[in-house]
Amino acid sequence: MTYMELTYTILIPAYNAESSLAKLIESILRHTADFKPEKIIVVDDGSGDNTVTAARKLPVELISLPQNRGKGAALKEGYAYFLNHCRSGYLITLDADLQHPPENIGDFLQTAEKHNSAVIIGQRNFTPPAMPLMRVLSNTLTSQIISGLTGLKIPDSQCGYRMIRRDVLSRLELRENGFQLESEFFFRCRELKVRIDYCPIPTVYNDYGSSMHHVRDTLKFIQLMGRELFKR
Secondary structure (H helix, E strand, C coil): CCHHHCCEEEEEEECCCCCCHHHHHHHHHHHCCCCCCCCEEEEEECCCCCHHHHHHCCCCEEEEECCCCCHHHHHHHHHHHHHHHCCCCEEEECCCCCCCCHHHHHHHHHHHHHHCCCEEEEECCCCCCCCCHHHHHHHHHHHHHHHHHHCCCCCCCCCCCEEEEHHHHCCCCCCCCCCCHHHHHHHHHHHHCCCEEEEECCCCCCCCCCCCCHHHHHHHHHHHHHHHHHCC
16 A cells, blocks of 8 residues: 555644634645545634634535634544544544645555554754744753653644544543643553554745734643642
8 A cells, every 4th residue: 555545534633723724724725635525524613713614615514613622622523423423434634724735645655555554753953943932942841841741852842733543542541621632642542552653744834824822821831740740
């Protein structure tokens, strides 16, 4: 089997993504014309703009949450939909803000085919000016903390561009509802003894912004680390 024969579905958690969603879907379809996904799932996380209206005009499966519950909650809804309604062997997640270039989907598939990967995480370049200095510091620190607590070498713990094999996803017991779910993911992989591979991707920052609340989400990250530490 070549990478072009691997089966996969795409999941996009979206919050206030009205202005970027159509561009993202168009780019996905253009760059995957030779190895199409089974489905593209968009989970609207209670957006306050016209994300739902925009999504309904696109060739996607739309899940619309009535309230904003957080990126982790949106991802879990998408995970469940994938496991119950799709047959693909892999799920690829990418954000709606155009910071995860769809042209790298083929690179993820090639990596999976080469290594028989269970999980692949996008790995960005942390060197300024590719990444703003404050993001370099926060991403480096969180990656080092999670690496230390899990015993895994994790170069980019905060990247949401990920590829997860179906059998692994079905066994992950994820609890977080916010951005912290993407950090919790590594602890659950460690418990299952799942090997994690990495795929280099460009570092992209643009004008679409992030819905992360730095103080609130930093506190939730600290709480998650404390819970994981005291499990030992």
